Amino acid sequence: MLCGAFLPKPIMSNGPRLQLQFVGQHPPAMTNKVQYYGFRAEYRFLTNFGIMSGIQKGQDCAFVYNSSERISGLFHSPNFPGYYLENMVCHYYFYGASDERVVLHFTYFDVEGIGTCDHQTASDYLEFSNFMSTDRKYSRYCGKLQNFEMRSDGRFFRVTLHSNDRFVAIGFRALYTFETIPMNNSNNDLRETASMQSYVSSAPLKPILFKFFQLFIFVLILTNGI
Numbered sequence: 001m002l003c004g005a006f007l008p009k010p011i012m013s014n015g016p017r018l019q020l021q022f023v024g025q026h027p028p029a030m031t032n033k034v035q036y037y038g039f040r041a042e043y044r045f046l047t048n049f050g051i052m053s054g055i056q057k058g059q060d061c062a063f064v065y066n067s068s069e070r071i072s073g074l075f076h077s078p079n080f081p082g083y084y085l086e087n088m089v090c091h092y093y094f095y096g097a098s099d100e101r102v103v104l105h106f107t108y109f110d111v112e113g114i115g116t117c118d119h120q121t122a123s124d125y126l127e128f129s130n131f132m133s134t135d136r137k138y139s140r141y142c143g144k145l146q147n148f149e150m151r152s153d154g155r156f157f158r159v160t161l162h163s164n165d166r167f168v169a170i171g172f173r174a175l176y177t178f179e180t181i182p183m184n185n186s187n188n189d190l191r192e193t194a195s196m197q198s199y200v201s202s203a204p205l206k207p208i209l210f211k212f213f214q215l216f217i218f219v220l221i222l223t224n225g226i
């Protein structure tokens with residue numbers, strides 16, 4: 001229920017229907033001088049869950065972000081900054097070039113859930129993965145979190161929001177950036193490998209020098225003895 005003088009956050013229906021009921025009561029005698037003007041709202045029929053960035057895959061809550069199209073931008077939960085929807089799975093796929101990594105900077109995070117965000121806690125959660133399948137490297141993310149950053153290991157990254165059938169929150173907003181890995185790194189690696197090889201190949205020199213030194217001492221002893 002909504003009342004009072006404030007602007008509510010955007011409301012999104014879970015399906016193709018939404019019903020609103022306006023109930024006007026007689027104000028109490030003491031406050032009859034106060035004027036209430038009711039409300040005015042904008043409505044829109046959406047198929048993109050209110051997510052304007054990326055390319056939507058069909059009618060699903062699945063969005064693709066290619067570095068060839070945009071090197072950085074914002075993405076967020078459905079209906080942000082309003083409440084996200086119940087019982088849904090939303091995918092965000094990031095595809096970079098082979099020399100790029102995906103960097104996500106979360107500037108808002110409030111996903112309804114507690115603790116480890118697992119099934120027992122009946123939590124909604126955000127899942128991160130370097131693959132299309134589950135990535136055991138990352139635990140589930142839920143609750144209220146301060147700004148944080150996530151990085152992909154390779155050129156691909158996946159973020160998925162899971163919500164259950166009860167309680168919702170505002171969700172999240174993040175900045176994505178495709179970061180080019182400096183090519184110097186691989187050159188350095190090559191150089192390091194090269195110097196390592198020369199070190200390895202020069203290593204047997206030491207015993208030879210030692211042998212020479214031993215021989216020199218031996219000769220010295222010999223000459224002194226004579």
Ligand SMILES: [Ca+2]
Pocket residue numbers: 112122123124163164165166167168
């Ligand atoms: Ca929930």
